[in-house]
Each structure stands twice: as structure tokens, then as C-alpha cells.
Amino acid sequence: MAFKIIASQCTQCGACEFECPSGAIKFKGESYVVEPQKCTECEGAFDTQQCASVCPVPKTCVPA
Amino acid sequence: MSAPVISVESLTDTRLSDQSLASANSGGCASTSCGSSRRPDDLDPAVWDKIKDHPCFSEEAHHYFARMHVAVAPACNVQCNYCNRKYDCANESRPGVVSEKLTPDQAVRKVIAVANEVPQLSVLGIAGPGDACYDWEKTKATFERVVREIPDVKLCVSTNGLALPDHVAELAGMNVDHVTITINMVDPEVGTKIYPWIFYNRRRYVGIEAARILHERQMLGLEMLSARGILTKINSVMIPGVNDQHLIEVNKWVKQRGAFLHNVMPLISDPAHGTYYGLTGQRGPNAIEMKALQDRLQGGAKLMRHCRQCRADAVGLLGEDRGQEFTLDQIPGELTYDASKREAYRALVAEDRRDHLAARSEAIGMVKTASSGKSLLVAVATKGGGRVNEHFGHAKEFQVYEASPMGISFVGHRKVEQYCLGGWGENATLEGVIAALEGIDIVLCAKIGNCPKDQLADAGIRATDAYGYDYIETAIGAIYAAESGVPALAAIA
Numbered sequence: 001m002a003f004k005i006i007a008s009q010c011t012q013c014g015a016c017e018f019e020c021p022s023g024a025i026k027f028k029g030e031s032y033v034v035e036p037q038k039c040t041e042c043e044g045a046f047d048t049q050q051c052a053s054v055c056p057v058p059k060t061c062v063p064a
Numbered sequence: 065m066s067a068p069v070i071s072v073e074s075l076t077d078t079r080l081s082d083q084s085l086a087s088a089n090s091g092g093c094a095s096t097s098c099g100s101s102r103r104p105d106d107l108d109p110a111v112w113d114k115i116k117d118h119p120c121f122s123e124e125a126h127h128y129f130a131r132m133h134v135a136v137a138p139a140c141n142v143q144c145n146y147c148n149r150k151y152d153c154a155n156e157s158r159p160g161v162v163s164e165k166l167t168p169d170q171a172v173r174k175v176i177a178v179a180n181e182v183p184q185l186s187v188l189g190i191a192g193p194g195d196a197c198y199d200w201e202k203t204k205a206t207f208e209r210v211v212r213e214i215p216d217v218k219l220c221v222s223t224n225g226l227a228l229p230d231h232v233a234e235l236a237g238m239n240v241d242h243v244t245i246t247i248n249m250v251d252p253e254v255g256t257k258i259y260p261w262i263f264y265n266r267r268r269y270v271g272i273e274a275a276r277i278l279h280e281r282q283m284l285g286l287e288m289l290s291a292r293g294i295l296t297k298i299n300s301v302m303i304p305g306v307n308d309q310h311l312i313e314v315n316k317w318v319k320q321r322g323a324f325l326h327n328v329m330p331l332i333s334d335p336a337h338g339t340y341y342g343l344t345g346q347r348g349p350n351a352i353e354m355k356a357l358q359d360r361l362q363g364g365a366k367l368m369r370h371c372r373q374c375r376a377d378a379v380g381l382l383g384e385d386r387g388q389e390f391t392l393d394q395i396p397g398e399l400t401y402d403a404s405k406r407e408a409y410r411a412l413v414a415e416d417r418r419d420h421l422a423a424r425s426e427a428i429g430m431v432k433t434a435s436s437g438k439s440l441l442v443a444v445a446t447k448g449g450g451r452v453n454e455h456f457g458h459a460k461e462f463q464v465y466e467a468s469p470m471g472i473s474f475v476g477h478r479k480v481e482q483y484c485l486g487g488w489g490e491n492a493t494l495e496g497v498i499a500a501l502e503g504i505d506i507v508l509c510a511k512i513g514n515c516p517k518d519q520l521a522d523a524g525i526r527a528t529d530a531y532g533y534d535y536i537e538t539a540i541g542a543i544y545a546a547e548s549g550v551p552a553l554a555a556i557a
Contacts, residue, residue, distance in 0.1 A: 011149045012165070013194055015139035018201070019266075046266055053268040056140060056149045 002036035003049055004064040014050035016061060027049060036064060050060045069487040099342035111324075114241050114295055116140050117186040118218055119382050121242055121295060121325060123370045123474060127420075127450040128413045130184035131220075132379040132390075133191045134171040135164070136206045137199035141263040142224045142278065144299055145340040146331055149193060164377070165193075168205040171393055175210050177395045178379055179217070180384065180402050183409030190245070191222035194233075198227040200234075207238050213401050218242065222299070226262055226278055228285030236292045243289055244327075245282060248307055250317045252276040257306045260340070283321060290322025297325040297368065300358060302349050303341070304331070312360060326361065327368035330354050352459040355476065369476055372461075381448055383461055383477070420450045420535055427541030436548030439468040442540050443478065443501055445509035452539050456512035457484025462501065465536065467544040472537050478504075489516060498523045508539050 002024075009038045010031050017032060022045075024038035026064070035053070041063075042049045052061040068508040119126035140149065151225045166174060181187050185434050188210055190196040196203045208220050220242040221235070228245065235243065249255045255275025255322055269277060287294050300319045307314075315326050331348035338345075349357070372382045380477040441464035445454035461479045465472055479496045483489050494516055501507065507520060507527040520527045531539030 002117070009150075011138070013138040013140065013149060015141070018139070018199075019263075039241075048267060050266060053266075054139075054141070054263045056143060 001041055001043075002039035002064045003034050003041060003051055003061055004036075005032050005034055005051070006060045006062065007031035007033075009060040011057060013056065015054040016058075019050040019054050021045045021050060034064070036062075106232075111295065113142060117262065118220070118242060119187065119369070120189075120220075120244075120368070121297060123368075124417075124421075124450075125186075126370055127446075127448050128183055128184065128417065128458070129186040130381045131187040131189055131374075132172060132175065132178050132182075132185060133189045133374070133377055134166055134206060135169045135190075135193060136166050136168055136193035136202045136422070137190055137192075137196045138165050139199040140194045141198040141226050142195065142259060143261050144224075145258055145260065145346075146303070146333065146340040146529060147193075148342070150338065163367050163437050164392060164503070166392070168202055168209060171206045172209045173395050173397075173399055174392070175217070176213055176388055176399045178390055179214055179406060180399070181216055181389075181405075182380060183405040185217070185406065187218045187220050187242075189220040189222065191220075195466050196221040196226065197223040197231050200227065200231055204234065204238070207240070211238070213422045214403075220244070222246070223285075225282035225285045226264060227281075229288055232285065232292065232294075235289075235459060236294060239356070241295065242295050242297070244299055245286060246299045246301070247282050247286075247318060248303070249275070250279060250283075250314050251308060251310065252279050254310050254346060254509040255279060258301075258303065265276060283317070285466055285547040286318060286321045286323060296322070296444045297327055298323045298365070299327045299329060299371075301331050302328050302354065304347060304349050304353065306346070308349065308353070308357060310365075311357060313323035315361050315364040323365050326365040327371050328354070328358055328361065329371060329373055330332050332373065335548050351476070372477070383448070410482050416449065423535045424450075424472075424537040427535070428538055428542045431467050431472055431544045434545050434548040435469065436544075437469060438544070439466060440505045440540075440544055440547060441466055441475075441503060442508045442543065444536050444539075445507070446536060450535055450537075451533055452508045453510050453533050453537055454509065455484070456509040456516060456529075458482060459509065462504075462507070463542055465541050466503065470543075472540050483516065490511065494519055498525070501525055506543060508536070508543075 010021060016053050020024060020037050024035045025032055055061040115121040117125055117129050119129045119131050140439045175188055190203050200245055203221060210217060213229065219238060219240045221240060222244040225245045248258050252272050252275035255278060256272055259275055259278060261268050261270045262278055264277055283545045286296055300314055302308050302311060310480045311328060318326060330343065333346050333348045335342045361367055370382060374385065378385045379390050442465045444452055444465060445456055445459035446452060446463055447454045459480060460482055461477045463474065464476050464478060478500045480500045481493050483497050496522060504525050507525060508531055510532040511529045512527050517527045
């Protein structure tokens, strides 16, 4: 139950980082990474996953 | 009349050492057609005070002052069909393109480095990639830190408007007195062809709903800024067949809501950019379509015609980009701001501008009284300072002015490839330059060789360096008078 970011497609805009309600996304090394332990897929908080909704690149924030 | 060149050699001993005040600048446009050109009699002195050092809000200021953009706010809440956020290339010059994104701390270092080296610096803008109001924490942190170091730098943001109403109070609190909003439509139906989605209130909206929300937020944000006396520039991307005719309506709406300036820009669209429009073959407007629309908008909200559609990390005067000189790897880790160059430059400019304004009024008056009914298109090679001071072969752009019974006005610029590199003129390049100067009657420059001059003449374009280092308007005024048969003025060489 977590999302992941396809690093090769990521533009590193960082929108997912501050939209994530769980603080699960951090910039590590060269790219943004979802911490699977913290990711809730926004269940109970929002109807849609915030990272996937704001991500400008299709199919880049996806179910792990 | 050969105008004196004010030297800034005493100010700088590095990059600017071989340049004069006149040559240290670039870009240019004059008179009344271009945003706020000089202090017109009908302009509120308080407004003039705000714009007189802002190269994007005042065409007169853009002869003298430089801007820099820092790309600190890369996150965006709107997807536009002309934008591909993955794109990154140092050779591309257009909005949204940037080579390195900066943290607020890195941005502060970069601003200090530029302020120490570029005495013309007056404005710091955050203008993409991304949206300065949506990625607000980074915008705010950058501004707060920069102002602590350089209190007199003007702060400026560009936004799509969606998150703008949430931050108007804070913008005002930080003395941001210039905001640019990109408004491409006031009819959500048109918006559906430009914006595939927005992210708002924690969800993604698409279609007409997305466009309606964006439109309402843009209008609200504009009204809120106007109510607080923050000057606004509206950027509109002209997309043929999508919003070109509609921009007349946009101009009316934004004027009604207090917009200070309207800047219609041509869509930049190329399949290689990977944008939706690029990939689907949507074309941009040509120069004639652009000018036709701008002319139809005359009389509405004031138009800006001196925009160069610069990069999101541009540094320098509008006609130049020195961004490559200030990449992070070239900036020392520890830096302190040294105000001396900027202060000395400002003192010189204040003096030169008074002189320039007087010369300009005189020249415009002369053109108006020449009463010839003639209209002349003049292309000027300039490095700035409002003077004819660039060699023909070194020009990367020509400023185009129209002299007519209405006076002298800036009508745009023509970008060209430098004809002369390393002392030799390239014939193939010259052909390109001549093509770019189509429709021009006269070229003014500081120096031109016989060979390019003859080839221009063959193409029906006269070129002269007889007015080298004169103020642009003074030179145009003299030529216009000579062409109109007014006696006692120098004839064109």
C-alpha cells in the first residue's frame, strides 16, 4: 500500500513533497522518493492520491 | 550632434571595463507605444516612481536597468499546452526554460554575485519554471533573505493566478509591487483548449471546470492586486486559431480590472520541445499577425512591445542574457554584497536619463512638426543607454522604431544572428540578417562596413553609421527631417 516515483521521468519540481499529507516524500540524492512505510495512498484523507494528482508527468507517481 | 558617452570604467574593473554607460546596456524602445515609455504627462508620479527602474514595466527603464530571474519555485498547479516541464537546455531562450533550479539559499548567493558584477541590476523576479505563488514557501523564503542583503532590489513575481488570491496580502507585506499574471482567456470554453488540467483545493480538475476555476481566480487575483495598488502586467500567449481574436476580449477585461500593462507574446511551438502544441502541430503567429493584433489592441490596456520572452534564469538587460556567467559552480560559497557599483551606476543613470528625456522630446517634437505625412521604419543597433551604439556586425537584435506624424515609437525588435564573428563577416549570415530586416527603410548603427552596406542597399535597405553614439530618437528625428525635406539638418550618409 504505497506509491512510488519513477525517477527517470521525474522533473524534480517537488510539488508532491509539499502536497503529501503524510510527509512521506523526500528529496534524496538525485530524486524524490516515497517512503513506503509512511505512504498511506492518501486513504482517509483525500479521494485521490495527492502526489499523482499534482505530478506534471503522466504515469510518474504510480502504485508501487 | 555626437553625444558624449558616459563612462562607467571608474565603476568596474572587470567585465564592464571596456564599456560605457551607453554600451553597458542593451535593448531599447521609445515613446508612447510600449507599455510605459517615459514619464508621460498622464502618468501618476507615484506609479512612475514604481516603474522607472523596472525594465519590464517601463520601456524607457529597459535601456538602463537589468533584471534577473531565479528559478526557486519549480512546482506548478496548472498544466498548459505550451509548456513541457521536462525541457532543459542552456541554448534555448524562452519562458519556463532553465538550466539549474536553485534553493532559496543558493538563489541569495546568486543574487549577491550578480548585484556585485552587474551594476544595472534593479529587479529580482521569480518567473518559472513552476508557479511562484503555488510554490510559495520557496518564493517567500527567497525574497525575505534577498531583501535582508539588498534592501533596494525590486521584487517581482510571475504567476498563472490560480494560487494568487491566497498570497496577495503577503506579497503586499513584502513590498512586491510588480506582479505578472499569465491570462490567455476570459472564456472558459477557450480555456479548455489551453489548459488540460489544474490542481486546486487538493484535487485535479479537468475540462471546462478547470478553466472556469482558473479564470475566476485570475480575475479575483487581479482585482485584489489592483485594490492594493500593486502594478500588474498581463502576459497573454497568442495562439492562432485558439485565442488570437479572443485576446481583444481579454484586453478589455484586464483593463477594466486595473491591469497596468498587457503583453501579448507569440506562442513558441516546436515538436522538439515536446509540448502538446508542439507535438500536435499548433503553429505560433508570425510577426505580421502579431503586429496586427497589437495594433488592434491599441487604445485598450497599455501594450508592452519590448518583451524578449526571456528564460526563467535570465540575467542582464532584456536584450541580453548573461545567465551563463552566473551558474552556481562559478559563484563562491561566501559572498558579501557590495553596493558601490550599483550606487555609482544609479547616480550616472539619473543624470543621463534627464539628458535623454530632453533629447527625446525634442526629437519627437521635430518629427511631429516636419508634417510630411511620411512613415519610416528604422532598425537600430544598440547596446542600450538609449543610443545608437552597436556595430552592425555585432548586433544580435535590432530595435525597430516607427517615425511618423504621430511621433517616434518603438514597435518591436528583430532578432538576428551576429553577422561578424572574430573579425570576419559571414555572407550566409548576412542573408539571414537582411531577411530579418524585411520592410525596414533604414538601419542605424555605430559602425558598418561597405560590403554589408552595399548588400543591404541591394535589398532596398539603407544603412548608416553617421549617427553613431547619438540618442536613438535624436538620430531618427534628424533622418526623418532630412527625408521630409526640412532644411538645415544632416542628410543621411
